[in-house]
Amino acid sequence: MRTPVPNRQISFWGYFPLAYQDAARVFRAMWPIVLTLVAGVLVVDFIGDLLHPLIGTRLGDGVLDLLVTAVTTFLIAPYLFVLYRHADSGEMLRPEAIRSTAEAQRFAGWLVLTSLIVAVPLTLYSMFGTFTPVAELPPGTALEEQDVNVPAMLGIFMLLLGVWIFAVRTTTLMPMLALAPTEASFGASLAQSRGHFWFIVGVQFITMLPVSLFSLVVRELISGMFGPLAPIVQVPVAAVLTGFAQVMVVVVSARLYERFSRV
Numbered sequence: 069m070r071t072p073v074p075n076r077q078i079s080f081w082g083y084f085p086l087a088y089q090d091a092a093r094v095f096r097a098m099w100p101i102v103l104t105l106v107a108g109v110l111v112v113d114f115i116g117d118l119l120h121p122l123i124g125t126r127l128g129d130g131v132l133d134l135l136v137t138a139v140t141t142f143l144i145a146p147y148l149f150v151l152y153r154h155a156d157s158g159e160m161l162r163p164e165a166i167r168s169t170a171e172a173q174r175f176a177g178w179l180v181l182t183s184l185i186v187a188v189p190l191t192l193y194s195m196f197g198t199f200t201p202v203a204e205l206p207p208g209t210a211l212e213e214q215d216v217n218v219p220a221m222l223g224i225f226m227l228l229l230g231v232w233i234f235a236v237r238t239t240t241l242m243p244m245l246a247l248a249p250t251e252a253s254f255g256a257s258l259a260q261s262r263g264h265f266w267f268i269v270g271v272q273f274i275t276m277l278p279v280s281l282f283s284l285v286v287r288e289l290i291s292g293m294f295g296p297l298a299p300i301v302q303v304p305v306a307a308v309l310t311g312f313a314q315v316m317v318v319v320v321s322a323r324l325y326e327r328f329s330r331v
Contacts, residue, residue: 080270083323087275090319094155095312101163102311105147110307112140130195134184141183145176148318152246155315155322171249178245186235189228196220236268237261243318243325260328268324275320276313283309 095102116136123129146163149172153159166172241257261268286305291298 080267080274083271083320084274086323087316087320090155090323091312091315094151094319095315097158097160098151098154098315099311101147101150102315103307104163105144105151105314106307106311108143108147109140109310112136112143126195130191133191133194134187137183137187138180141180142176145179146172148179148242148314149175149246151315151318152243152322155319156243156247156326171245174249174252175242175245179242182235182238182241186231189224189231192220192224192227196224233265236265236272239268239272239321240325240328243322244329247322247325248329260325264328271324272320276316279309279313279316283313 113136116132119132120129123132146167149166150159150161150163153161238254238257238261240260241252241254244252244257244260283306286309287302290301290305294301
């Protein structure tokens with residue numbers, strides 16, 4: 069059963085139990101939708117990985133990365149939409165049934181746009197960062213021995229900082245689009261988060277850190293226990309953990325929207 073909307077004066081520590089209660093409730097009720105969402109992300113990423121060797125240029129790889137991001141977010145948008153609705157009111161909607169609605173399409177459009185904005189720094193790094201990918205450098209290569217585009221790296225760092233601020237300030241945009249579409253706008257999201265930047269960062273940090281650490285521990289345990297079979301075992305486990313992490317993002321942003329939208 070859903071916990072009532074928290075008091076506006078609750079500290080960000082109070083959101084920790086709320087987030088995990090909400091996430092457990094949503095995951096139990098909507099796990100087929102959550103795992104379908106994760107499967108869609110994995111499939112599109114796999115297709116992108118297959119296409120990268122056929123391109124062979126940094127510009128082409130960067131464009132492909134942005135295309136994969138756009139396709140992925142467009143495909144999973146209706147799934148996130150129904151997760152937000154269930155997190156808020158317990159509605160049991162089907163993604164296929166709402167995909168063509170005006171509200172879901174607007175949600176998808178904004179999701180694609182914001183995802184592309186967030187993806188830009190990493191894409192630019194792959195195009196203008198180290199001229200030799202770090203993964204392909206000989207072991208032990210020192211940073212000063214690498215071919216680095218220093219001005220581009222500084223610019224990318226500043227852009228990354230700006231994108232992080234953008235992501236925090238627009239935390240309530242997606243839940244607003246799903247839960248109150250008639251009131252949703254980019255300006256309304258900025259107005260809601262104004263003066264609450266570090267509160268939002270704190271809530272996101274304390275709620276997501278345990279999930280991230282637990283995922284790392286589980287991955288290391290599986291690697292140690294199953295050896296050569298670890299990659300096979302990790303697939304379903306990683307799918308569940310990734311799905312739960314995505315649900316956490318949904319419920320935390322929904323709770324923050326509730327807090328800042330109340331008068």
